[in-house]
Amino acid sequence: MIKLNPLTIKQLKRFRSIKRGYYSAVSLTLLLVLSVAAELLVNNRALMVNFEGKLFFPTYGAFLPGTTFGLGYDYETNYRELAQRIHEQAGTDDWVVMPIVPYSAFENDLREYEYPPYPPSVETRHFLGTDTTGRDVLARLVYGFRIAISFSLLLLACNYLIGVTIGCAMGFWGGAFDLFFQRLIEIWSNVPFLYVIMIIASIVVPNFWTLVLVMVIFGWMGMTWYMRTSTYKEKTREYVLAARALGASSARTIFSHILPNTISVIVTFIPFSIATGITSLTALDYLGFGLPPPTPSWGELLSQGTENLEYPWIVASVVVAMGAVLLMVTYIGEAIREAFDPKQFTYYE
Amino acid sequence: MTSYFIRRVLLIVPTFIGVSLLVFTLTRLVPGGPIERMLNEAAMAGNEMGASAMVGGYDGVGGSTLSAEQLEELKAYYGFDKPVLISYLEWLGKVLVLDLGTSTRYGEPVWDTIRDRFPISIFYGVTTLILTYGVCIPLGIAKAIRHKSSFDNITSVIVFFGYAIPSYVVGIAVLTLFASEWELFPLGGFVSDDFEDLGFWDQVRDVFNHAVLPLLAYLAGSFAVTTLMMKNALMDNLAADYVRTAVAKGMAFKRAVFRHALRNSLIPIATSFGSNISLILTGSFLIEKIFNIDGFGLLGFESLVERDYPIVMGILVISSLLFLIGNILSDICVALVDPRVRFGSDGAAG
Numbered sequence: 001m002i003k004l005n006p007l008t009i010k011q012l013k014r015f016r017s018i019k020r021g022y023y024s025a026v027s028l029t030l031l032l033v034l035s036v037a038a039e040l041l042v043n044n045r046a047l048m049v050n051f052e053g054k055l056f057f058p059t060y061g062a063f064l065p066g067t068t069f070g071l072g073y074d075y076e077t078n079y080r081e082l083a084q085r086i087h088e089q090a091g092t093d094d095w096v097v098m099p100i101v102p103y104s105a106f107e108n109d110l111r112e113y114e115y116p117p118y119p120p121s122v123e124t125r126h127f128l129g130t131d132t133t134g135r136d137v138l139a140r141l142v143y144g145f146r147i148a149i150s151f152s153l154l155l156l157a158c159n160y161l162i163g164v165t166i167g168c169a170m171g172f173w174g175g176a177f178d179l180f181f182q183r184l185i186e187i188w189s190n191v192p193f194l195y196v197i198m199i200i201a202s203i204v205v206p207n208f209w210t211l212v213l214v215m216v217i218f219g220w221m222g223m224t225w226y227m228r229t230s231t232y233k234e235k236t237r238e239y240v241l242a243a244r245a246l247g248a249s250s251a252r253t254i255f256s257h258i259l260p261n262t263i264s265v266i267v268t269f270i271p272f273s274i275a276t277g278i279t280s281l282t283a284l285d286y287l288g289f290g291l292p293p294p295t296p297s298w299g300e301l302l303s304q305g306t307e308n309l310e311y312p313w314i315v316a317s318v319v320v321a322m323g324a325v326l327l328m329v330t331y332i333g334e335a336i337r338e339a340f341d342p343k344q345f346t347y348y349e
Numbered sequence: 350m351t352s353y354f355i356r357r358v359l360l361i362v363p364t365f366i367g368v369s370l371l372v373f374t375l376t377r378l379v380p381g382g383p384i385e386r387m388l389n390e391a392a393m394a395g396n397e398m399g400a401s402a403m404v405g406g407y408d409g410v411g412g413s414t415l416s417a418e419q420l421e422e423l424k425a426y427y428g429f430d431k432p433v434l435i436s437y438l439e440w441l442g443k444v445l446v447l448d449l450g451t452s453t454r455y456g457e458p459v460w461d462t463i464r465d466r467f468p469i470s471i472f473y474g475v476t477t478l479i480l481t482y483g484v485c486i487p488l489g490i491a492k493a494i495r496h497k498s499s500f501d502n503i504t505s506v507i508v509f510f511g512y513a514i515p516s517y518v519v520g521i522a523v524l525t526l527f528a529s530e531w532e533l534f535p536l537g538g539f540v541s542d543d544f545e546d547l548g549f550w551d552q553v554r555d556v557f558n559h560a561v562l563p564l565l566a567y568l569a570g571s572f573a574v575t576t577l578m579m580k581n582a583l584m585d586n587l588a589a590d591y592v593r594t595a596v597a598k599g600m601a602f603k604r605a606v607f608r609h610a611l612r613n614s615l616i617p618i619a620t621s622f623g624s625n626i627s628l629i630l631t632g633s634f635l636i637e638k639i640f641n642i643d644g645f646g647l648l649g650f651e652s653l654v655e656r657d658y659p660i661v662m663g664i665l666v667i668s669s670l671l672f673l674i675g676n677i678l679s680d681i682c683v684a685l686v687d688p689r690v691r692f693g694s695d696g697a698a699g
Contacts, residue, residue, distance in 0.1 A: 186360075187367035190669055194634075198653050199375050199661070279515045283635055286517070287650065306521055306639060309529035309536070319522045323514050330513035 014339040021335020024328040035146040042139045044104040046079040048097040103136035105143040105296040110134050117311045129313040131304050137317050143296040152277030154212050162220040167227025185221045193218050201289035230262045264340040271333030275326050361673045368669050373437045376658045450659040459663035469539050470644040477567040478625055489579025512573030517635035520566030534562050537641035563640045582614035619686045623679025
């Protein structure tokens, strides 16, 4: 276990005392954990099937053909139908446990004599209704959230890795290296970000990884700049001079003196970077330049919703979900900023 | 300081070349070349709209009917037959004499197409700017003076929503709620179809009706940042020694705020002023797309979708120049309002 220094403990305490931010952090973490296990909550595969005395757990792993359960087909079992069938057969010991939302994000729930989108209904377990092709909105929201948040986290990790490395080097060594990157960053940050990504996306259809790559290529400058400035500041402080005077190597000065003191800069920006990641991915998806269909995504739902305003449940679900998540992220961000900021306002009456 | 600004202006040139070369190269990277791509798409889409316009006036029966010779002609016409760097230099040469080329979609000069969209974007840009500053500065002051009061807390919640939720989501939300559900406002566009036939006051009302929702979305974006900036800057200054001294010497609190603290608190606001220049003209393509406003942003988006690269490049030229000039303007504003700032000496620019 890492030993926390007293300052970090104090900051954590201060963070916990800011209720809004703390509860947001708890609920967002909970959402994250739940979304990792989304297959257990939102899925068209059953959680558990008891068929003729044998137990099946179909959630993970290869699909079970319909013949397993005495159904006359070789493709994947339709567990909702199976449940229905078993329910109608009286006097069997068989049972099926379905997840809370028994639909997958890709499956079109088509009915006879009725056309999607279907409005929200507890009876059919489409809690938030379906989209225009009959896919469950809640299922797409949940899986869309999982993709958006993991996209955002990956983007954050890459951007910060590059940003901290280059920024720290720029601030520490200065000179020609610093100048070169300064110019590069100036040009790079003047490139209209979304615009260029849209051009690239119109050339090659991006997948998850290429989209992360492209976003990193055009998004690493922000953190680099902040790190450069704060390294620059720290470098001239007495404790760094003292360390150097005592003969500390560059590596030691950077890793055990400067970096720990710039951590607060990095941490403060994390929530806002996450929010930006989610926002940009959703914007790209909304415009049709993001992840290819049928990937579940908030942006795609938004664009479906705005094209079909007469079915307000589509737009409403996404807007509320997105608003809630971003609000939580921002609350966390504010709380972190306050916890890490030793400056409290002394206010004059 | 003059030399600093001259250097900044001169630095626009390499930055501009860097940005435009990058985007120019990207537009050339379309596999198989954009012409083939256009033709394929035209052939696939059959005779759908735009097919004939896309190949620049050729009868759009489908790309496959074009001979190799015609194809070469087309390529030469759009400069796709040369290496990237050479055609970039040719393009740059044309830009220098203010010729942005011809749109592949509309077949008219790029500049004319772009110019037509300016009034709409400027209308939204200027209105947003006035509303933002008109509301945010007083609100920020009020919030700073009544820090931690219920007024401050309630407005904080609203401001926070605007801060956390991106403006396009706000746009979609208000569109669904006010235009679709309650039908209070039109669904989009800049004016109604029968705009020409209306009387003057009806025209004003029509523009206003169409503008309310997009303006709400635009405001949501800039509102929170400016208000919080104003509030925090003023609070910083209120806690500063010179205000304390002024009050201690018997100056009324109000007077201390408005005469002393406020002036210094406007400095951060001035920093962001220049970047508004590009926002005024270019708007946001997300909001313009949501509300179907035929402005600068929507034009850029549509030309990207249709691969109308002359327009894409034209918009890039204008928006990046505006952005670069806006940055310098910001610095000039800061130097004007803050006599302590001396650009050009060490570190001040960083």
